[in-house]
Amino acid sequence: MNVLIVTESCFGNTARVARAVAAGLRSKGAEVTIAEAAAAPALDGVDLLLVGAPTHNMGLPGPASRGQAATKGGNPPATGVAEWLDRLSGFGGRAATFDTVTGTGFFSGSAAKGIQKRLRRSRVDVVARESFVVKATEGPLADGELDRAELWGAALA
Template sequence: MRVLVVVESLFGNTHAIARAVAERLREDGAEVEVVDAASAGPRLDGADLVLAGAPTHNLGLPTDRSRASAVDRGAQPVSSGLREWIGALEASSTPVVTFATKVEGRFSGSASKAAAKLLRRRGLSAQQGTDFVVAGTAGPLTEGETDRAREWATTLHT
């Protein structure tokens, strides 16, 4: 199975989830590539499965404005993210499963839900996956979340 993991991450937590998922998938024999959303291409056809992850900003996907706000709080700037990548995607029948990070106890919106909705609106086959919890805006991931990511990876076999 060839898996492409496309990820946006301002403080590194969503990236850590992507790495944990990729590591587990590789252990199970998959060929996995992890790419930043800012540099991911518009074609999905080379992959059997695409995983798309982003941090939750304002109950949904990050925008230029919310990214600037993250940078004000010490995050690394990114030139674009998952929202823009989805906006430029070519039509494909490759299934996409979304994931996100969010702060525990906040409202119910999440980047994984928003990304799945946006992908479906563009005609792609998308499913909302799982959200992983961070302790605060900059992280860290709460205890056990990296293990939960590895476990989640085992449910993704096609």
């Protein structure tokens, strides 16, 4: 199985989750490529697409929230998952989405949910969605979240 993980990360937490998910997928024999959204390769030959981003203002990061992340010491990309999804076309495979969130519940929002909606509008079959908790905007990830990410990756394989 050929898997592409497309990510956006401002403080490194979402990138750490992506690496843990990749480890889980690789443990089941998958070939995995991780790419930042701004430099994501073509989707030719991809069997499973994973897309992950941090949750900003209850949804996907945008230029304003990336600017806020930079003022808090983050290293956000100039463009990210939202812009990459705007250019996505012609992918007929399966996908899964994930995000990092500072809390759970109705008022915490979810970048993964936003990614899922955009992928489904493009007629992509989204088979899973997961959120991973960070203790604060800058992180770190909550205890056990990287282990949970690796298990989720293995289950996706």
